[in-house]
Amino acid sequence: MLSPVILFPAVLNGLMTGAVYALVALGLTLIYGVLHIINFAHGALLTAAMFAAFFAHKLLGLDPYVAAVLLTPLFFVLGYGLQRFVIGPAAHGEDRNILLVTLGLAVVIENALLYAFRADTRTINLPYAFNVVEIGPAFLAVPRVVAFVVVIFVALALWLILRLTDTGKAIRAVAKEKLGAELSGIDVAHIYAVTFGLGTACLAIAACLLISTYYVNPQAGNAFVLIAFTIVVLGGMGSVAGALIGGLFVGVVESLSGLWLGESLGQIGIFVMFILVLLFRPSGLFGERA
């Protein structure tokens, strides 16, 4: 069981899967780090994005990678609108209300998709989906390798946006010191919405990367939410680099504990690690904060 022939591919697989987790977590950690809210609608928004990617392929014949270019700005606008016109006004700034509003949104989105498209599982069969990259004993599906590379670039881009642009600086200011930022003339409601939009845009990219190897139905996105929360905490809430490293790390841990404990019990590895980290190092394993 421990032979490198199986261990090596398992670690690589973990990294590939972890990259997509990281991207989902990136959106979540941004929203958490700035708005300090736990966004229950994240999974449903991912599902919506996956449906969008699916139909872009089915109706417009767009390759998911091309669709990403289109869907990313679209979902940015959607996220911006949701925060600015729904979540923000409805929640009155109370944590518990934000919780309920995002929960309500999740219910609405998931079931609107169910109502519109029914529960059928939909998949895309791309000619290159079964092509593999051979690295030693490991066969890595091409879409997964592409996803890995894209995620690294997205994380880098996000990091640069936060560091170098004015909006990015404003986002970081609001995250650190909301009142101070407000006093220095930053439009907090706008920044909140921009952040939510960025988080949602990450989901659009994640969806386009996932759709070629995964499937979509009205529940599909939920499978990624809990794990994304774990990553957000491990990486330190609000940290872009943390989410990336955390995602890759969780992917590998999941892969290895699945190998040793079986897929069912293997899921426990992530949560135990999560609990231990919270109990002993609540600022996250990779403490840097955005």
Added chain:
Amino acid sequence: MKGLAPILFAIVALAMVPLITSSNVVINFLVMALLIALVGQGWNLLGGYGGQYSFGHAAFFGTGAYVTAILQMRYGINAWVGFVIGIAAGALVGAVIGLLIFRAGLKGSYFALVTLAFAEVLRIVASVAPITGAGVGTLLKLDLRPEAFQFQSRALFYWIILAMVGLSLVLTRLIEGSRFGAYLVAVRENEDAASALGVDATMVKLCAMTISAAMTAAGGCFYAQYFLFLDAGIAYGPWISIEALLAPIIGGVGTVFGPLLGALVVKTLGEVTKLMTGDAPGLDLVIYGGVLILVVAFAPRGIAGLFADLRQRFGFSKIGGEGSRG
């Protein structure tokens, strides 16, 4: 004691329902609503009064349910005894988890997420451990005798869950008026200040979590007796954690009647939307979710808070709403 009269009134009024209607649809509906009210009251004690928002009350619900069921099915222990042990086991799990979390000083979102993780760990363990029947689940034997805590009549089940809700209301009211309750609220409002005044914040939160867990576990025990089937997803799944926080937040956190009001409203809303939309899958839940958002938008302090606002506006009462709108 002051404040107990409205509880008595509410419980007596609800107790009359089976005398008025023999419809089991109504009774069954109310049983589910009361079950959520009980589970939600557990959440409210810790979340509402103590300010510790848990996402993982399934941990206690599931423990109560499984312990009751396993004791009966595997060890032949009487259902009523199993019921009590189930509640105790839930309380114990609450105490242990609480001890770990509060000693580590976790608050806010960290607290929420770590409770969620604990519930997930238990769910995964239950889905593979032989004693819970692993994936196959645990089926309780159908045995419609009062000794076995099973009743032919839905009304008896109804009165039992009502009595449990009544007890939880009284207990919450008593805690609210006690020194312990005052400490709890003080810790919620400002933990540092409370500690400075000599309140052992960790101990206070730990006690609240234990009582909270016991209440929620009682709901789990009842679920096992009422439905006679459990699997890992039912017992420890996120659904019950969400129901547990939905009811009190909609009803009004940190109020005695919040969870009961919230549970009735949420469950009624679920039924009404289902009937309005006919047989189109999903449409009812779209409206349900939408109304949920509207309720939050227009009653940010829950329904209890809305009542308080209305009363204040129309001058029926001197008592103003507590807290601010933030």
Added chain:
Amino acid sequence: MSRSTVTRRHFLQTSALGAAAAAGVLHAPAVLRAQGSAVKIGVLHPVSGALSYSGQQGRIGAQMAIDEINAAGGIKSLKGAKIEAVLGDAQSTPDGGNAEVEKMNAAGVAAVVGGYASAICLSASQTAARYDLPYVVDVGVVDSIVTRGLKNTFRFGPGFGIIAKTALDNLVTINEAAGKAAKTVMIVHEDSAFGSGLAKLLNAQLPERGFQVLETIPHPTPTRDFNNVVLKIKAQNPDIVIPANYYNEYVLLARTMQQQRVQPKGIYSVLGGAASSYKFVKEFPEAAQYIMDCNHWFDPKNQKALELKKKIEAKGDFYTYEVYMNYSCVLLLSDALERAASADRAKIIAALESSTFAGHVMPYGPTKFVNGQNQGAAPVNTQVLNKDIEVIFPAAFASAKAVFPMPKA
């Protein structure tokens, strides 16, 4: 819709919340039951939530049967009374199923069909038992559904016990025909009642049949990634892989095996979620090729079954087992109604007990219930051959010969 009267009554019942004013209305269903111009049947499925695809498919099948019965003149012994469906959504939870049965009972249904998932069937049939309400289980394969001694509960389809036994019998036969090419197996199963229960039985019986179980891998539903499972399969190199899981996971597993170029001598699923699904074969013909499955399947020599297939496909739906199982269950029930010549629940139960119904579309022969289990119910072995699904066992229904071991690509 036909349900509007029921709808309004429910609305009053639940929204009034026990208010005294509602009392008069609440007793109405008893009156309604006596009317007799239509017979109401509860059609219960999880049409929202995690199981909604299967639930919706089941509903399609049941409604198709009801429409056909009504178009053909309704229940003749009841003066051509039409069947009226009271649709229920179990929301993929046992308590959802329970609540719906309560409503159906109050609406005065004569019987209930459906449930789909084992947990829902367990809870819903038990609730129905309180009112001596006949309950016909469509799929629910856990055997405790019919071993609890509930007089009202009838399962038309096979349970685990029979499925595992048939699967093993046929596996042995196929293997012997191939000169005992296979000796080792790996089981990959989902970890809830259905997959675990099955895996337990297979684990107990495979060694007795001369197979060595190299490893049993449970996985949750949903599972996001099957690369590790496939790695393990690759490392252990079993002759046969036995998957038992739901559609999505099955497809992911099969696709990953194709990707990782893992080719055992055979993929022999038992209740494989996708292995005998037209949808899977259509969407992933290469991954599906040569996969064998022991599953619910219609009688391929039955004219009615083929007509139904055409009708369903003409509507743009897939002809899945939920469809024809539910279709058959409703026909079975209408036959019982016909013979009971009454919507009286006890009479319907008696009619189901003595049922010898052969007009369904499954390869079960005439129904015969012993303690609520249809004795003839058994799964069928299929194999994906040239982008179609062929029956390979039992011989009486077979449309092709098993191809085993799989030819190497």
